[in-house]
Amino acid sequence: MPLNFDIQHRDPNSRARAGVIHTAHGDIETPNFMAVATQASVKAVTPDDLESIGLQLLIANTYHLALRPGSDKVAELGGLHEFMNWKRPLMTDSGGFQVFSLGAAIRDGVGKIADIFPEETPPSLSQPGEGRGGGVPLCKIDEDGVSFRSHLDGAIMRLDPERSIQIQHQLGADFIVAFDECTSPLDSHEYTREALRRTHRWAERCIEQHAKTKRDYQSLFGIIQGGAYRDLREESARVIGGLPFDGLCIGGSLGKSKKDMHAILDWTIPLLPESKPRHLLGIGELQDIVEGVARGIDLFDCASPTRWARNGALLVSKEIAENAEQRINISNARHAMDRSPIDPLCDCYTCHNFSRAYLHHLQRAKELNYYRLASIHNLQFMMRFMKSVRASIHSGTFAEFCSQKTNGRG
Amino acid sequence: MPLNFDIQHRDPNSRARAGVIHTAHGDIETPNFMAVATQASVKAVTPDDLESIGLQLLIANTYHLALRPGSDKVAELGGLHEFMNWKRPLMTDSGGFQVFSLGAAIRDGVGKIADIFPEETPPSLSQPGEGRGGGVPLCKIDEDGVSFRSHLDGAIMRLDPERSIQIQHQLGADFIVAFDECTSPLDSHEYTREALRRTHRWAERCIEQHAKTKRDYQSLFGIIQGGAYRDLREESARVIGGLPFDGLCIGGSLGKSKKDMHAILDWTIPLLPESKPRHLLGIGELQDIVEGVARGIDLFDCASPTRWARNGALLVSKEIAENAEQRINISNARHAMDRSPIDPLCDCYTCHNFSRAYLHHLQRAKELNYYRLASIHNLQFMMRFMKSVRASIHSGTFAEFCSQKTNGRG
Numbered sequence: 001m002p003l004n005f006d007i008q009h010r011d012p013n014s015r016a017r018a019g020v021i022h023t024a025h026g027d028i029e030t031p032n033f034m035a036v037a038t039q040a041s042v043k044a045v046t047p048d049d050l051e052s053i054g055l056q057l058l059i060a061n062t063y064h065l066a067l068r069p070g071s072d073k074v075a076e077l078g079g080l081h082e083f084m085n086w087k088r089p090l091m092t093d094s095g096g097f098q099v100f101s102l103g104a105a106i107r108d109g110v111g112k113i114a115d116i117f118p119e120e121t122p123p124s125l126s127q128p129g130e131g132r133g134g135g136v137p138l139c140k141i142d143e144d145g146v147s148f149r150s151h152l153d154g155a156i157m158r159l160d161p162e163r164s165i166q167i168q169h170q171l172g173a174d175f176i177v178a179f180d181e182c183t184s185p186l187d188s189h190e191y192t193r194e195a196l197r198r199t200h201r202w203a204e205r206c207i208e209q210h211a212k213t214k215r216d217y218q219s220l221f222g223i224i225q226g227g228a229y230r231d232l233r234e235e236s237a238r239v240i241g242g243l244p245f246d247g248l249c250i251g252g253s254l255g256k257s258k259k260d261m262h263a264i265l266d267w268t269i270p271l272l273p274e275s276k277p278r279h280l281l282g283i284g285e286l287q288d289i290v291e292g293v294a295r296g297i298d299l300f301d302c303a304s305p306t307r308w309a310r311n312g313a314l315l316v317s318k319e320i321a322e323n324a325e326q327r328i329n330i331s332n333a334r335h336a337m338d339r340s341p342i343d344p345l346c347d348c349y350t351c352h353n354f355s356r357a358y359l360h361h362l363q364r365a366k367e368l369n370y371y372r373l374a375s376i377h378n379l380q381f382m383m384r385f386m387k388s389v390r391a392s393i394h395s396g397t398f399a400e401f402c403s404q405k406t407n408g409r410g
Numbered sequence: 411m412p413l414n415f416d417i418q419h420r421d422p423n424s425r426a427r428a429g430v431i432h433t434a435h436g437d438i439e440t441p442n443f444m445a446v447a448t449q450a451s452v453k454a455v456t457p458d459d460l461e462s463i464g465l466q467l468l469i470a471n472t473y474h475l476a477l478r479p480g481s482d483k484v485a486e487l488g489g490l491h492e493f494m495n496w497k498r499p500l501m502t503d504s505g506g507f508q509v510f511s512l513g514a515a516i517r518d519g520v521g522k523i524a525d526i527f528p529e530e531t532p533p534s535l536s537q538p539g540e541g542r543g544g545g546v547p548l549c550k551i552d553e554d555g556v557s558f559r560s561h562l563d564g565a566i567m568r569l570d571p572e573r574s575i576q577i578q579h580q581l582g583a584d585f586i587v588a589f590d591e592c593t594s595p596l597d598s599h600e601y602t603r604e605a606l607r608r609t610h611r612w613a614e615r616c617i618e619q620h621a622k623t624k625r626d627y628q629s630l631f632g633i634i635q636g637g638a639y640r641d642l643r644e645e646s647a648r649v650i651g652g653l654p655f656d657g658l659c660i661g662g663s664l665g666k667s668k669k670d671m672h673a674i675l676d677w678t679i680p681l682l683p684e685s686k687p688r689h690l691l692g693i694g695e696l697q698d699i700v701e702g703v704a705r706g707i708d709l710f711d712c713a714s715p716t717r718w719a720r721n722g723a724l725l726v727s728k729e730i731a732e733n734a735e736q737r738i739n740i741s742n743a744r745h746a747m748d749r750s751p752i753d754p755l756c757d758c759y760t761c762h763n764f765s766r767a768y769l770h771h772l773q774r775a776k777e778l779n780y781y782r783l784a785s786i787h788n789l790q791f792m793m794r795f796m797k798s799v800r801a802s803i804h805s806g807t808f809a810e811f812c813s814q815k816t817n818g819r820g
Binding site for chain 2: 371
């Protein structure tokens with residue numbers, strides 16, 4: 001049985017809503033944030049850590065797992081849940097993001113919001129353009145699908161709608177995603193429309209394939225594209241929103257700024273069916289989550305909280321943050337003699353057991369324990385943050401929550 | 411109150427003995443193995459992991475911690491136990507090993523047993539000689555002490571007997587170690603004797619300093635040197651064994667082969683007082699532990715089990731091992747589809763939760779979780795191994811234990 005979405009409260013002043021998605025592997029309270037397990041592993045954090053922290057959903061990657069270890073192998077090993085020993089719901093993306101990150105992102109030297117360089121691009125590949133473009137794309141798109149040159153060994157790997165869905169059926173995640181083309185924020189209206197209409201044709205092929213080889217509990221999400229072009233986003237929302245998907249993702253280029261992203265959500269979401277969960281792909285900054293929830297988003301995923309952690313940027317209460325993003329930089333000398341935890345208000349394992357001084361030391365000494373302790377903290381922060389978002393919607397105080405959170409941000 | 415060593419059973423056929431060392435931070439059953447926490451962190455394994463695994467003692471490093479974060483800072487932060495949140499007994503070595511690993515080891519391109527290249531030498535430093543010597547030593551020895559050039563930033567750092575002991579008092583470990591010169595297996599009899607007698611003069615200065623600035627619960631271990639020269643080992647055993655140390659380490663070059671190491675133990679140990687715990691520094695292969703215990707060693711430390719783990723070499727029961735060292739190489743393709751745990755007889759967290767196939771995948775994908783899961787397994791193996799060593803001594807079956815363990819090793 002695919003997902004069952006129960007919307008429990010709607011915010012009267014925005015499009016925010018709170019509810020529960022029921023799945024075969026357990027419930028997901030919404031709005032929620034999922035951790036990224038690209039290669040069937042959240043970096044430096046084990047499944048039981050994630051359960052203790054309160055993660056209810058993880059997202060793994062079709063392209064990466066199809067290359068290594070191979071989706072047929074994962075299927076033979078009992079599917080992704082058993083392989084990685086994660087008992088709660090799982091999502092896989094379709095490989096469509098890699099059409100961008102290994103393609104136009106390298107060519108153009110941009111991220112899905114144009115001023116952020118694509119962080120997922122392997123460092124060796126980002127050398128040529130160094131964020132200024134000019135690199136050689138590792139994939140080639142045609143009407144039928146996409147040919148990738150493997151970032152691991154250069155071998156050719158083919159993904160098309162049917163193959164992406166079959167791979168995701170083999171991996172066995174609860175939520176799987178239609179194969180699409182994620183375009184570049186620098187793509188023209190003409191090219192973005194061409195890509196969009198191809199993606200719409202692919203969407204129907206995904207639905208057909210899904211009916212043939214899905215496991216009973218798997219739900220299929222469609223992806224809305226269209227870049228930062230209003231007419232294309234509206235067209236995509238109508239087309240994808242009108243197909244028999246179980247859930248909907250807002251994907252693709254989100255424009256040249258956060259403002260563009262907000263506009264895209266404002267154009268798109270009112271056109272979508274109310275009853276289906278909506279996932280904003282690859283977005284995870286606190287302020288972006290609040291803005292997304294206010295516009296009707298239910299699910300978020302992003303590698304940033306764990307990546308920030310590994311780089312020394314730890315999430316804290318606004319009052320003790322060093323910047324507007326609510327982070328401190330643990331490598332800063334000011335923490336070297338600080339016996340207090342990262343955040344005195346945090347109830348995570350790391351804050352219970354270790355001081356800033358010790359984490360500062362571990363980070364500078366590049367000790368492996370650092371990566372786990374820091375990642376646990378940032379993920380627990382995200383879970384507490386999402387809980388307070390949900391609580392404010394349930395209690396009818398989401399507007400106050402937003403004004404607190406946006407306080408002092410100009 | 412310093413340590414109190416209660417020897418409970420002696421093996422009638424060898425010098426093996428089993429007992430308990432009582433310390434202010436808890437008991438240590440002997441013979442035992444301690445994990446290495448060079449920079450106040452066992453690589454990839456947190457203190458509560460170590461407690462669950464059953465580690466009773468860790469060893470941290472004076473040279474490394476004096477450079478970063480600094481022993482005065484650790485003292486101000488409450489001492490090493492509090493800094494790293496480890497509640498059980500701790501040992502620190504004196505920096506004497508770095509006199510070798512950053513000195514003669516680089517010059518000669520050897521480890522403390524001549525056919526093993528020093529694994530602690532930073533890779534960048536081991537380049538010049540690539541195990542064949544010819545590198546530029548990073549320390550200079552004089553009668554009074556040793557001047558190091560920091561491997562971190564090139565700054566000059568001075569260690570002498572008084573300073574090493576003061577640093578160790580600041581760090582606050584339960585067991586601290588006299589500052590010595592660890593010589594090279596390639597050093598001549600003449601040089602080894604000169605170094606040995608200097609080390610003996612340093613031993614008396616360490617004892618004097620210890621009396622002045624120790625914390626009540628700290629015990630001081632002496633180190634016996636002398637390379638692979640019988641007369642020098644015997645001289646050192648008599649001199650160091652006759653000084654008022656609380657425990658004794660067998661240190662320094664252990665010759666050119668395992669056979670030399672056994673001879674050194676056979677010459678030395680009969681000359682030592684029965685009542686003091688004996689620690690064989692830096693040795694941790696299973697067979698070496700058995701040989702050491704049979705010759706009267708109570709304590710072992712070695713970075714190898716966690717280093718093996720990180721490199722893919724996992725300890726297993728003899729029946730399922732791929733080599734005489736009782737290991738499998740998890741990166742081997744034969745494990746890619748293996749749904750069984752590393753070792754079906756193992757009760758560690760990793761074996762309870764993850765398959766060889768998954769660990770194989772994590773290791774090949776260089777996922778950070780791999781390092782923790784593999785290290786937990788190898789340390790738990792070591793603890794189970796030491797427990798069976800102890801049980802065999804207590805039950806009078808150590809001879810059978812040895813013959814089982816040496817079976818099939820030629």
